[in-house]
Amino acid sequence: MTIGVNIHKTLKAGPRTFQLDAQFASDGKRVVIYGASGAGKSQMLKAIAGLSRPDSGLIELDGRTLFDSSAAVDVPARERRVGYLFQDYALFPHLNVRQNIGFGLQRGWFNPSSRGEPEAVRYWLEAFGLAEVAHQKPAELSGGQRQRVALARALVAEPSALLLDEPFAALDPALRVRMRAELDALQRRLDIPMLLITHDPDDAATFGGHVLTMSEGRVAGEDRNG
């Protein structure tokens, strides 16, 4: 993955102003953006995904310009071909596992049928060991299963990169260790570039790759460890 980001956005909430001035470039397969809560990591990730619009700047991914304010380019989120794993996984509570994964195919805003399973959905159910719970709803799953469903939903559309917002924050410590290892293995197996944001130094240490440090809306440092 080659990614280049240079974006600016002013966020106002009442008397408070937050200034995002994020600039970095990477050609890593594993990029970790590490920083304290409130540093601006989620805002930057949302801008890359197309879920939030910078005031100005440039975002390039694998030679494609996703956003360029000077040329009025703003590729819609669904055309950016990036998967996004939300901090709380954002699964649909009324849909079962199979339907939640099927939703990632995004063939319009519809309720995926519980019958007639697309091949890609079957593949990810098997790959993540979810076939047995395919009929269960998110509230009836363990934390690790919920995370796997969210990962499957992000991967089913065959994105060219996966963006992960604090993927382990919702897990208890033991499960966190296991799911870190799972994500590590998944990245090696699929060879899909991943950009992960976290405030947990252990995530940065174990997931490795190109680690960028973010502070007060800016990328303040970087380290390559693998």
Ligand SMILES: Nc1ncnc2c1ncn2[C@@H]1O[C@H](COP(=O)(O)OP(=O)(O)OP(=O)(O)O)[C@@H](O)[C@H]1O
């Ligand atoms: N819609 C908004 N309007 C105004 N300010 C906002 C808005 N969303 C976020 N902010 C502010 O922008 C700053 C950066 O928020 P962001 O969610 O990017 O932080 P973060 O580094 O991802 O933190 P965390 O690790 O807690 O998720 C925070 O100070 C936050 O209060």
